[in-house]
Amino acid sequence: MSKVVIIMGSKADLEWSSKIAKTAADLGLDPVMRIASAHKVPLKCLEIIREFEKEPVVFITVAGRSNALSGFADAQTHCPVIACPPYGDKFAGADVYSSLRMPSGVAPMVVLEPDNAALAAAKIIGYHNEAIRKNVMAYQEAQRLKLEKDNNELL
Numbered sequence: 273m274s275k276v277v278i279i280m281g282s283k284a285d286l287e288w289s290s291k292i293a294k295t296a297a298d299l300g301l302d303p304v305m306r307i308a309s310a311h312k313v314p315l316k317c318l319e320i321i322r323e324f325e326k327e328p329v330v331f332i333t334v335a336g337r338s339n340a341l342s343g344f345a346d347a348q349t350h351c352p353v354i355a356c357p358p359y360g361d362k363f364a365g366a367d368v369y370s371s372l373r374m375p376s377g378v379a380p381m382v383v384l385e386p387d388n389a390a391l392a393a394a395k396i397i398g399y400h401n402e403a404i405r406k407n408v409m410a411y412q413e414a415q416r417l418k419l420e421k422d423n424n425e426l427l
């Protein structure tokens with residue numbers, strides 16, 4: 273049980289979503305990707321959620337501009353939802369606010385970097401999966417060693 277379901281609002285989000293999927297796979301997770309827009313095909317979004325929530329998955333939602341997908345998904349499933357909207361520099365990055373303020377009873381988490389979204393999913397799944405937990409710890413240790421090496425190069 274290590275599935276991470278990445279739902280993106282458009283094929284335009286595929287490159288961003290693939291970064292999440294790659295890091296998720298590197299951490300030993302089993303990523304799957306689907307395309308469905310909460311604005312345009314809400315029933316399809318729901319169908320995907322219903323298909324995958326039968327097992328304890330983490331959903332990662334990727335929607336640019338106006339992100340309805342993350343709140344929609346979170347309100348429809350008991351599984352954790354992590355919003356990882358792609359950067360948009362138009363309108364001074366204001367798109368991100370649509371991922372931040374949710375109505376009562378709706379709680380998608382927001383992680384803005386694709387690698388970090390995969391890591392957050394791994395930490396959640398790691399609670400019940402020792403192999404994934406070990407991968408998370410190894411990932412963190414590799415970062416520590418890299419920082420130490422980078423620092424030592426300046427000595």
Ligand SMILES: Nc1cncn1[C@@H]1O[C@H](COP(=O)(O)O)[C@@H](O)[C@H]1O
Nearest residue numbers: 281282284309311335336337338339
């Ligand atoms: N928020 C939203 C709802 N439906 C699509 N989007 C997002 O809007 C951007 C452009 O989508 P499209 O290709 O449909 O114009 C993509 O980031 C997509 O996730």
